[in-house]
Amino acid sequence: MIGSGSISGRVALRRRLHPWPVRIMHWVNAAAMVIMIGSGWGIYNDSVIFHGLEFPKGIVLGSWAAQSLLWHFAGMWLLVVNGAAYLIYGFATGRFRERLLPIRVADVLQTVRDTLRLKIAHNDITIYNGVQKILYIVVILAGVAQVVTGLSMWKPVQFSGLVSLLGGFQSARLLHFTGMSIIVGFLVVHVLLAVLVPSTLWAMVTGGPKLDPSREAGR
Numbered sequence: 001m002i003g004s005g006s007i008s009g010r011v012a013l014r015r016r017l018h019p020w021p022v023r024i025m026h027w028v029n030a031a032a033m034v035i036m037i038g039s040g041w042g043i044y045n046d047s048v049i050f051h052g053l054e055f056p057k058g059i060v061l062g063s064w065a066a067q068s069l070l071w072h073f074a075g076m077w078l079l080v081v082n083g084a085a086y087l088i089y090g091f092a093t094g095r096f097r098e099r100l101l102p103i104r105v106a107d108v109l110q111t112v113r114d115t116l117r118l119k120i121a122h123n124d125i126t127i128y129n130g131v132q133k134i135l136y137i138v139v140i141l142a143g144v145a146q147v148v149t150g151l152s153m154w155k156p157v158q159f160s161g162l163v164s165l166l167g168g169f170q171s172a173r174l175l176h177f178t179g180m181s182i183i184v185g186f187l188v189v190h191v192l193l194a195v196l197v198p199s200t201l202w203a204m205v206t207g208g209p210k211l212d213p214s215r216e217a218g219r
């Protein structure tokens, strides 16, 4: 009896690489980001920051600025609610600590060397390499920063202190644009890698391999 109890305990510990809440939140976030980016480009086109830089009509969401703004505000709730759930889940379950830490300099350098030699084989998809960890942390922080700078522009009177902290309305706008550029840059690399290593993409759909608790403990 005691033996079978410990076996069931071990079985319960064999979680999948991406438990279902992570998969749902990841794909909801992807949809929310597409809405936020596409509609953000539509709003930007109405009053450009950089003369000569306008986003082609075919890739913006919304036929005119007011419509893009409606999309942006609708997507905002999806992004904030889903993003908050992901952050709470990541901290509460220890997933962030487990998956994104520690970051070892030697590992980062090795990944950079391998990538420069076009060696991107991802033999063990249960472990994120150093560069992956950094990119995920950067994009999570960029997402949070987008919400903060967006909030300051949405309610500049109520959040006037935040607007001043960000250096004024125009500066908040520039920071919001910079955050978008970081997220789009991440997405280009992220989607390319997911396509080049399809086992990772499949794992984000099905949950991926079950984790070995003994290896998890030693990581």
Ligand code: HEM
Pocket (backbone or CB within 6 Å): 022, 026, 029, 030, 033, 034, 095, 099, 125, 136, 139, 140, 143, 183, 187, 190, 191, 194, 200, 201, 202, 203, 204
């Ligand atoms: C169509 C778009 C996307 C595809 C195809 C995609 C694909 C993937 C895949 C395959 C993984 C697992 C990587 C691995 O196991 O090595 C992953 C993880 C991740 N993706 Fe995406 N992704 C997309 C959109 C996004 C967006 C928009 C963001 C954020 C802006 C994002 C942020 C992340 C993060 C933070 C992780 C790590 C999640 C965790 O382990 O908790 N992804 N994505």
